[in-house]
Amino acid sequence: MEKQKKQDEILYAKLNLETAQMSWKDLERFYASGALIFVERELDLVEVAVRVANDEKKAVEDWLKAGRIFKVTDAQALAWHEQDASLWTVVVKPWILVQEQGNVADSLH
Secondary structure, three states, X not given: OHHHHHHHHHHHHHHHHHOEEEEHHHHHHHHHXXXXXXXXXXXXXXXXXXXHHOXXXXXXXXXXXXXXXXXXXXXXXXXXXXXXXXXXXXXXXOEEEEEEOOOHHHHOO
C-alpha cells in the first residue's frame, strides 16, 4: 500500500507538471473526436487524472454517476467557442481532461 501511495505521489507530480491552460480553439479538434472529459471545479484536476491513469474504475464510475466528470457537451463547446475560453488541461491518453478556470489554479500544486 505504501508503495502504491508513493507511485501515486510521483504520478501526481508528473501530471501536475504536464497540466496547462489551453484555448478552446486549440481543443476543438479533440472535442470533435470525443476525447475531452470535463471535470467540475470542485474536484482536483490532477487527482482525477491520477485516478483515470491508474484505471481506478470505482472512483471514476462514482464521479460519472454523480455528474462530476463527463464528456464535454455540445452546449459547453458552443459556450466556450463563443467566449474564446481558456481551460486547464491534462492528458491521460486517450483522454484530455479539461476544467474551467477560476479557483482551479489554487488547487494545482
